Amino acid sequence: MKNQFTIYCISDTHQRHRELTEKLSSIVNGDILLHAGDFTNYGGTFRSQGGGIDDFNMWLGSLPFKHKLLIFGNHERVLIDDDDLERVKQQFSNATYLNDELVDIDGLKIYGASWKADDGRDRRQLWSKIPLGTQIVITHNPPDGKSHATSDASFDIDKFLMRRILQVKPILSIFGHIHTDYGVWEKDKVTFVNAANMNEEGKALNEPVGFRLEMNDDKLVKLQQL
Structure with a gap:
């Protein structure tokens, strides 16, 4: 079980992920990279061989993080039905795709859930x-x-x-979607992170958001934004 983690959060890169290469490649001893969805533009070349998903997967593989986790945003989910999810999941050889799943990384429990549309469920x-x-x-x-x-x-x-987040009380709640609301804030002892890199079309992307977590068993000792 690790006592310290270096974590970086990104989201809403919309096929501009390579603009973050210099920053993310410079991270020393990066433990976990988290992408909160919308790495394409409404699927883009998502389904095609050698298209957007392959380039994104290759890019993830080039980054110096021990673990890379991702979920799907609305831009991915609009073109992927539930029957396709397992097939698409296999295309990510350089990352772990989470779909309503919990993973344990060296004692750190991380849950990922892809986009949930307001569809009456x-x-x-x-x-x-x-x-x-x-x-x-x-x-x-x-x-x-x-x-x-x-x-x-x-x-x-x-x-x-939000109700469930306040019941669970995670250390970090990481998300994206609203490009104009990028930033970090704290509420009810939960640190909220809108990691959306995209802001206005044509402008430079927002910076990845980094944290150092210090843990004692499963209890947070210190959370430092990098």
Whole structure:
């Protein structure tokens, strides 16, 4: 069991992932890289051999992190039905794709859930799958917003996800989707991270968000933003 983790968070790269290469390649002793979805533009060349998904997978493999975890955002899920998920999962040879799944990395419990559309399903039941004791939750859906002033933010905040986050109390809740709400804030002893790299079309991407976690058994000793 490790006592210290270096973690970097990215999201909403929208096929511009290679613009982050210099920054992420310079990370020394990176333990975990987390991508919270929307690495394509509505699938882009997602299905084609040698297309966007292959380039993204190759890029992930070039980065100096021991573990790379990712989920799907709305741009991926719109073109992938449930029957396709397992096939697509196999295409990620350089990362672990999480679909409502918990992984344990050296004692750190991380749960990942891909985009949940507002399609009439019981969202409370969907989010209830996040286990108590989870220390990092990755979703594309935003449970909270740094600022609810914009119509984009207020419309897309998932109140049912927020309720579950406040029940589980992870150390980090990592997400994206709302490009204008990038940042880190704390609420009710949970650190929320909107890691969306995309901001306005044509502008330089937002920086990856990094943390150093110091743990004693399964208890947080220190959380430092890098």
